[in-house]
Amino acid sequence: MDSFEQTNPKSPPDRSVDKRSRDDQPDDHCAGGGKLERRIPSRAQSIWVLAKADLSAVWSSWLCRGFFLISALITVLELKGMQSKEQAASRMLEAVYVTYLVVWMHGIIFIAGSALSREQDCLGDAILSRGVTRGEYLLGKLFARFFAILFMIGIVLLPASFWAIRQDKLIRTDTGFVMSNARDTKVQAWDPKKVYAEVGATITESSIEVGDQVRSGEIMAQLDDRFLFDELENARRGEENARNEVQNAQRRYDEATRAVAQAEDALTRAERALIAKDLLSKSEQADRETDIRSRKRDLKNSESQLRVAQDAIPTAERAVENAQARVRDARKRLSLTTITAPMSGYITEVHARASQPVGPGAHLFTIAPLDDYEVRVPIYKFDEFKRLKEGLAAYVKIENTEFTGTIARLGATTQPDRWGRDSNYAIIRFQGNETLGLLGLNADVRLALPPPETVTNRVDKIVNLLTGHGEDDVTSRTASVTSGWMLLGFGKVIGCACFLVALTILMSVAFRSTLVAILGALGFWHISNLLFDFAGLPDLSYLEMIRTMDKVLGGIADPVAELINIAVLFGFAAILGLLALATFVSRDPQK
Numbered sequence: 001m002d003s004f005e006q007t008n009p010k011s012p013p014d015r016s017v018d019k020r021s022r023d024d025q026p027d028d029h030c031a032g033g034g035k036l037e038r039r040i041p042s043r044a045q046s047i048w049v050l051a052k053a054d055l056s057a058v059w060s061s062w063l064c065r066g067f068f069l070i071s072a073l074i075t076v077l078e079l080k081g082m083q084s085k086e087q088a089a090s091r092m093l094e095a096v097y098v099t100y101l102v103v104w105m106h107g108i109i110f111i112a113g114s115a116l117s118r119e120q121d122c123l124g125d126a127i128l129s130r131g132v133t134r135g136e137y138l139l140g141k142l143f144a145r146f147f148a149i150l151f152m153i154g155i156v157l158l159p160a161s162f163w164a165i166r167q168d169k170l171i172r173t174d175t176g177f178v179m180s181n182a183r184d185t186k187v188q189a190w191d192p193k194k195v196y197a198e199v200g201a202t203i204t205e206s207s208i209e210v211g212d213q214v215r216s217g218e219i220m221a222q223l224d225d226r227f228l229f230d231e232l233e234n235a236r237r238g239e240e241n242a243r244n245e246v247q248n249a250q251r252r253y254d255e256a257t258r259a260v261a262q263a264e265d266a267l268t269r270a271e272r273a274l275i276a277k278d279l280l281s282k283s284e285q286a287d288r289e290t291d292i293r294s295r296k297r298d299l300k301n302s303e304s305q306l307r308v309a310q311d312a313i314p315t316a317e318r319a320v321e322n323a324q325a326r327v328r329d330a331r332k333r334l335s336l337t338t339i340t341a342p343m344s345g346y347i348t349e350v351h352a353r354a355s356q357p358v359g360p361g362a363h364l365f366t367i368a369p370l371d372d373y374e375v376r377v378p379i380y381k382f383d384e385f386k387r388l389k390e391g392l393a394a395y396v397k398i399e400n401t402e403f404t405g406t407i408a409r410l411g412a413t414t415q416p417d418r419w420g421r422d423s424n425y426a427i428i429r430f431q432g433n434e435t436l437g438l439l440g441l442n443a444d445v446r447l448a449l450p451p452p453e454t455v456t457n458r459v460d461k462i463v464n465l466l467t468g469h470g471e472d473d474v475t476s477r478t479a480s481v482t483s484g485w486m487l488l489g490f491g492k493v494i495g496c497a498c499f500l501v502a503l504t505i506l507m508s509v510a511f512r513s514t515l516v517a518i519l520g521a522l523g524f525w526h527i528s529n530l531l532f533d534f535a536g537l538p539d540l541s542y543l544e545m546i547r548t549m550d551k552v553l554g555g556i557a558d559p560v561a562e563l564i565n566i567a568v569l570f571g572f573a574a575i576l577g578l579l580a581l582a583t584f585v586s587r588d589p590q591k
Contacts, residue, residue, distance in 0.1 A: 403430045
C-alpha cells in the first residue's frame with residue numbers, strides 16, 4: 001500500500017550516520033563550472049515530505065477509498081432515512097456517531113495497521129535510502145495517518161452533522177418538536193367579555209368610548225333606578241306586614257292554647273259534679289249531663305281553633321321568607337343598574353349611549369383583556385392535527401416580533417377558514433408583553449408537534465439495549481442539537497480514532513507484524529471497556545460513549561466532563577504515539 005520509492009534529491013545520503021554539520025556539507029559543481037550550494041532540508045521539511053508521500057499512498061489505496069465511499073454512503077442513507085421519519089437531529093447524529101464507534105473503527109485499525117506493511121521487510125533500507133532519521137520517518141507516518149483518518153471522518157461527519165442541524169432548525173423548535181406552519185392568521189382578543197344589561201331601564205349616564213381602558217369594578221354606565229327604589233320600598237313594607245302577621249298568628253295560637261286549657265278544666269269540674277248522681281234528683285242529674293256535653297263541645301271548638309292558629313304560623317313565616325326574597329331581589333335589581341367592568345381591559349365595542357332605553361339582556365359593551373391574545377390556526381393535515389394536544393408550544397410572529405404561546409383549544413370539526421377551505425383548527429393563546437395595537441394584525445404561527453409515535457421492532461430493541469435507551473431518555477432523544485454539543489460528540493469520535501491509530505502503529509512497531517498489530521488492536525478495542533473500567537475511567541469505554549451519546553448531542557451532559565474525556569483520549573493517543581516513536585528509534589534497522 002505505502003510506497004516510498006520517491007527519493008529526496010536534496011537530502012544527504014545518511015544524516016543519522018554522517019555526523020557532519022550542515023555547514024560542512026560539500027558543494028556540488030554545476031555543469032558550467034560554477035558552484036551550486038545544496039540546501040539540507042530541516043527536520044520539519046523532511047517529516048512533511050514523508051507525510052505527503054504517505055498521504056499519496058493512502059489516497060491511492062483501495063482500502064482507504066472503499067472505507068471513505070462506503071462510510072459516506074451509509075451515513076447519507078442513515079440520515080435520509082431518519083429524516084423521512086421526522087427524527088430529531090440528536091437521534092440522527094447519534095445513529096451516525098454510534099455507527100462510527102461500533103463499525104467504522106475497525107476500518108480505521110486496518111488503515112493504521114497498513115502504515116508499515118509494504119516496507120516491513122526492507123524498513124531499514126527504506127529509511128537509509130531516503131537519508132532521513134528513524135524518528136522523522138515514523139513521525140511522518142503518524143502525522144499522515146492521523147491527518148488521513150481525520151480527513152476521511154471529518155469530510156463525512158461535519159457536513160452531515162451541520163446538514164442535520166440545519167434540517168432540524170427548519171422544522172423544529174428549541175425543545176426539539178417538529179413544526180407546523182400557518183401564515184396570515186388574524187390576531188384576536190383572548191376570551192373577550194361582553195357586558196349585558198340585566199334589567200330593563202334607561203341609561204342615565206355613560207361616557208365609555210371604544211379604546212378606553214377600564215379596570216375591574218370600574219363604573220361604565222348607570223341605569224335609571226327610580227322605579228326599582230319604589231319596588232324595594234314596597235317589598236320592605238310587604239316584609240314588615242308579613243312579620244306582623246307572624247306575630248298575630250303566634251298571639252292567636254297562644255289564646256287558643258289558653259282556651260283549650262280552660263275548656264279542659266271546665267269539663268273536669270262538670271264530670272266531678274256528676275260523680276254523686278245517686279244523691280241527685282233526675283232533674284239535677286239531667287242538667288249536669290247537659291253541662292258536660294256543653295263543656296265537651298267547647299273543648300272541641302277550642303282544639304279546632306288551636307289547630308287553625310298553629311297552621312297559620314308556618315304560612316305566616318313562609319310569607320315572611322317570600323317577602324325577604326322580594327326585598328333581596330329588589331336590592332339585587334337595584335344594584336344591577338350600576339354597570340361595572342367585570343375585568344381589566346380596554347373597550348372594543350360600545351352598543352349603548354346615554355338616554356337610550358335598553359331591555360334585559362341587551363349587549364352594552366365588549367371588553368378585551370389588556371395583554372392576552374389568541375389566533376385561530378387552521379390545520380389542514382389530519383395526521384398533524386392528531387398529534388396536537390392542549391398545552392403544546394406555539395410561536396406567533398407579528399411583523400418582526402415573535403411571541404411564545406400555547407395551544408389552548410382544539411376544534412375537531414371541520415370549519416371553513418377565511419379562504420373557504422375546510423380544516424380543523426387550533427386556538428393559540430399568547431401574551432403580548434404589553435405590546436399595544438396587536439388586534440387585527442396578521443400573524444405567522446408555528447406549532448410544535450410532538451414526534452410521531454414509532455413502533456419498536458426487534459432491531460430497535462437490540463439497538464436500544466446497546467445504546468441504553470429507555471423511557472427516561474425522551475428528553476435527550478427529542479432535544480435539538482447545537483453546534484457546540486455536536487462538536488463535542490464529533491470530538492469523542494475523532495479522539496477514539498486517533499487513539500486507535502496510535503495504538504495500532506505502536507503494535508506494528510513493537511511486533512513488526514501487520515497482522516499481529518491489527519488483531520491486537522481489534523482485541524484491545526473490544527476489551528477496552530473492561531480495561532477502562534478497571535483503570536477507573538469508565539467514561540472512556542466506547543460502550544459508555546454509545547450510551548451517553550444521546551445526552552451529549554441533546555445538551556444535557558456535563559460539558560466540562562466531556563471536554564476532559566476528549567482531552568484524555570487525545571492525551572492517550574499522544575502518549576501511544578510517543579511510545580511508538582521511542583520504540584522505533586531505539587531498535588536497530590532491520591537487516
